[in-house]
Amino acid sequence: xxxxxxxxxxxxxxxxxxxxxxxxxxxxxxxxxxxxxxxxxxxxxxxxxxxxxxxxxxxxxxxxxxxxxxxxxxxxxxxxxxxxxxxxxxxxxxxxxxxxxxxxxxxxxxxxxxxxxxxxxxxxxxxxxxxxxxxxxxxxxxxxxxxxxxxxxxxxxxxxxxxxxxxxxxxxxxxxxxxxxxxxxxxxxxxxxxxxxxxxxxxxxxxxxxxxxxxxxxxxxxxxxxxxxxxxxxxxxxxxxxxxxxxxxxxxxxxxxxxxxxxxxxxxxxxxxxxxxxxxxxxxxxxxxxxxxxxxxxxxxxxxxxxxxxxxxxxxxxxxxxxxxxxxxxxxxx
Amino acid sequence: xxxxxxxxxxxxxxxxxxxxxxxxxxxxxxxxxxxxxxxxxxxxxxxxxxxxxxxxxxxxxxxxxxxxxxxxxxxxxxxxxxxxxxxxxxxxxxxxxxxxxxxxxxxxxxxxxxxxxxxxxxxxxxxxxxxxxxxxxxxxxxxxxxxxxxxxxxxxxxxxxxxxxxxxxxxxxxxxxxxxxxxxxxxxxxxxxxxxxxxxxxxxxxxxxxxxxxxxxxxxxxxxxxxxxxxxxxxxxxxxxxxxxxxxxxxxxxxxxxxxxxxxxxxxxxxxxxxxxxxxxxxxxxxxxxxxxxxxxxxxxxxxxxxxxxxxxxxxxxxxxxxxxxxxxxxxxx
DNA sequence: CTACAGCATTGGAGCGCTCCAACAATAGTG
DNA sequence: CACTATTGTTGGAGCGCTCCAATGCTGTAG
Numbered sequence: 001x002x003x004x005x006x007x008x009x010x011x012x013x014x015x016x017x018x019x020x021x022x023x024x025x026x027x028x029x030x031x032x033x034x035x036x037x038x039x040x041x042x043x044x045x046x047x048x049x050x051x052x053x054x055x056x057x058x059x060x061x062x063x064x065x066x067x068x069x070x071x072x073x074x075x076x077x078x079x080x081x082x083x084x085x086x087x088x089x090x091x092x093x094x095x096x097x098x099x100x101x102x103x104x105x106x107x108x109x110x111x112x113x114x115x116x117x118x119x120x121x122x123x124x125x126x127x128x129x130x131x132x133x134x135x136x137x138x139x140x141x142x143x144x145x146x147x148x149x150x151x152x153x154x155x156x157x158x159x160x161x162x163x164x165x166x167x168x169x170x171x172x173x174x175x176x177x178x179x180x181x182x183x184x185x186x187x188x189x190x191x192x193x194x195x196x197x198x199x200x201x202x203x204x205x206x207x208x209x210x211x212x213x214x215x216x217x218x219x220x221x222x223x224x225x226x227x228x229x230x231x232x233x234x235x236x237x238x239x240x241x242x243x244x245x246x247x248x249x250x251x252x253x254x255x256x257x258x259x260x261x262x263x264x265x266x267x268x269x270x271x272x273x274x275x276x277x278x279x280x281x282x283x284x285x286x287x288x289x290x291x292x293x294x295x296x297x298x299x300x301x302x303x304x305x306x307x308x309x310x311x312x313x314x315x316x317x318x319x320x321x322x323x324x325x326x327x328x329x330x331x332x333x334x
Numbered sequence: 335x336x337x338x339x340x341x342x343x344x345x346x347x348x349x350x351x352x353x354x355x356x357x358x359x360x361x362x363x364x365x366x367x368x369x370x371x372x373x374x375x376x377x378x379x380x381x382x383x384x385x386x387x388x389x390x391x392x393x394x395x396x397x398x399x400x401x402x403x404x405x406x407x408x409x410x411x412x413x414x415x416x417x418x419x420x421x422x423x424x425x426x427x428x429x430x431x432x433x434x435x436x437x438x439x440x441x442x443x444x445x446x447x448x449x450x451x452x453x454x455x456x457x458x459x460x461x462x463x464x465x466x467x468x469x470x471x472x473x474x475x476x477x478x479x480x481x482x483x484x485x486x487x488x489x490x491x492x493x494x495x496x497x498x499x500x501x502x503x504x505x506x507x508x509x510x511x512x513x514x515x516x517x518x519x520x521x522x523x524x525x526x527x528x529x530x531x532x533x534x535x536x537x538x539x540x541x542x543x544x545x546x547x548x549x550x551x552x553x554x555x556x557x558x559x560x561x562x563x564x565x566x567x568x569x570x571x572x573x574x575x576x577x578x579x580x581x582x583x584x585x586x587x588x589x590x591x592x593x594x595x596x597x598x599x600x601x602x603x604x605x606x607x608x609x610x611x612x613x614x615x616x617x618x619x620x621x622x623x624x625x626x627x628x629x630x631x632x633x634x635x636x637x638x639x640x641x642x643x644x645x646x647x648x649x650x651x652x653x654x655x656x657x658x659x660x661x662x663x664x665x666x667x668x
Numbered sequence: 669c670t671a672c673a674g675c676a677t678t679g680g681a682g683c684g685c686t687c688c689a690a691c692a693a694t695a696g697t698g
Numbered sequence: 699c700a701c702t703a704t705t706g707t708t709g710g711a712g713c714g715c716t717c718c719a720a721t722g723c724t725g726t727a728g
Binding site: 349350351352353356363364365368387389390391392393 | 705706707708709710712713714715
């Protein structure tokens with residue numbers, strides 16, 4: 001279990017510890033002969049550098065901390081992929097932690113990440129108060145993904161939720177729909193800009209908006225639809241706040257005898273793997289998740305390298321993915 | 335950005351650095367008066383211990399490394415939750431890494447986790463060759479989740495896939511089904527024990543088995559069903575290798591005019607969040623994922639504390655979750 | 669043959685912490 | 699009252715590494 005140290009490698013290769021250090025860091029000022037000897041000794045002993053000792057001695061870290069608010073959400077998996085790709089390519093490691101969407105747990109997770117003195121910290125949709133983020137930003141570089149902030153010391157990467165919903169509304173209008181309802185995300189992250197985007201888009205088309213209050217779950221989507229069914233003036237299309245909500249809505253519509261998309265069109269948001277299932281085949285709005293991660297990593301690394309001090313605010317363009325749950329409205333145009 | 339050190343706290347509190355260390359580690363042999371002074375100074379400076387320096391000096395680590403083969407799979411999220419809960423409770427931190435189901439990337443991920451000299455390593459469904467696992471096990475304690483191994487130095491936590499499929503078959507038989515087909519998982523992880531479980535269960539009931547070769551995706555499930563449709567002797571029930579496959583199968587069945595569960599029953603495996611959607615409502619087999627994580631963490635910590643040297647092999651019992659895709663067969667019992 | 673680059677190599681200090689032996693101060697024993 | 703325990707506190711060594719100033723070495727110019 002005891003791993004060899006640099007000293008062991010040095011002794012075996014017949015050189016000094018400092019020389020081994022130079023070889024391990026790929027310094028050019030080492031003779032080929034000694035380099036070969038060191039690498040051979042290292043190979044024989046199965047030596048690999050001790051990351052913690054290295055970072056302690058160099059007073060620099062090659063670690064980026066990532067706090068994922070919810071590991072269960074596949075959304076974050078792709079963001080992490082993007083982060084991972086860029087970090088790895090630049091010689092940084094990721095250490096990931098999870099907060100489980102609870103402010104208290106998230107705070108602990110943050111604390112624990114900071115105790116590793118990471119070069120930077122990426123917080124994916126954190127729920128901690130702004131003050132906690134500020135205090136983290138005093139200690140290391142911080143980038144926020146899927147959460148906005150006015151703090152001048154942190155970078156942010158978000159999608160333009162308003163624009164995304166706008167795409168959905170435009171699509172429906174171009175198919176001929178005029179009575180388009182929105183099932184909103186209540187207090188959920190990004191629900192507000194999506195709702196505003198809906199209202200703006202409807203106004204732009206001179207249409208009457210209709211917002212049903214809902215949430216980011218399939219049960220909530222079904223409930224909102226049942227409320228809609230109980231009232232007059234059934235819409236011909238629904239724009240949900242996310243994919244789960246949309247699937248719940250579809251389910252309730254089918255239970256009530258509506259066919260999707262023949263009788264009513266439904267659009268989701270997020271383009272989760274669920275939406276892509278042929279059984280579901282949901283028209284939805286895609287966020288460039290991988291790009292979120294890449295940009296977040298790049299923002300962090302720019303700060304780490306001291307290339308930039310002013311905050312950067314990325315606002316990415318979502319795109320519409322048309323599948324099988326949208327179609328022109330049938331008959332009765334009014 | 336520069337964080338205070340123990341020395342700073344000691345100076346401010348008017349004590350020695352060693353005393354601050356004792357306070358930080360919660361030692362009982364510190365007078366209340368000094369303890370208070372130290373904690374106050376630490377609070378004022380916003381001090382928190384440097385995890386890396388600590389682990390370097392103590393030659394012990396409070397870090398457990400976790401390699402997740404695929405972050406996109408929600409299965410692992412719950413395993414990580416279980417690991418996290420137990421680790422946190424015992425004062426350990428998790429550092430997570432991902433291998434993206436590629437042996438080469440996974441190997442690098444392993445290397446990078448090892449460079450932190452973690453107290454233990456949990457590998458979730460790794461795809462690297464056994465030799466790589468053995469070499470990791472030479473350096474630290476290792477537990478494998480959702481992958482078996484004969485290595486005497488590693489612990490394993492798995493579900494009894496054969497038994498899980500057996501539960502599904504028993505359920506269908508008790509409903510009155512006799513023509514039950516299995517869509518298998520091909521080369522996928524755990525596909526073999528599930529297939530064997532199917533054959534065993536069918537034999538136990540004196541029924542004729544029928545295995546359609548398939549894969550762990552919804553497209554593959556649909557394809558297998560279309561092949562089934564082209565032949566004679568349509569089964570009255572299908573046991574899929576996983577939930578995605580089952581959803582694809584249902585979709586193809588409905589396209590062909592079959593109603594589920596009236597005309598044909600379908601059972602999945604894994605109890606993913608997909609299965610729980612009311613729109614899907616899939617009868618499926620649940621694996622105790624959180625329990626996987628808890629047991630893995632406990633196995634690791636036992637080894638870390640030197641309480642056990644012999645390997646432990648956990649084989650957990652899956653359970654059946656009955657939802658809306660199974661029902662007694664209609665008429666024509668033959 | 670000395671002087672001086674230029675280069676590869678090295679010992680030592682130190683990163684922030686833990687651990688240990690040693691210590692002072694107080695309490696308990698005969 | 700000297701003596702040993704007991705309790706609380708401390709300086710110093712050292713974890714595995716990086717960094718720096720200093721070293722030895724070769725080669726070339728004066």
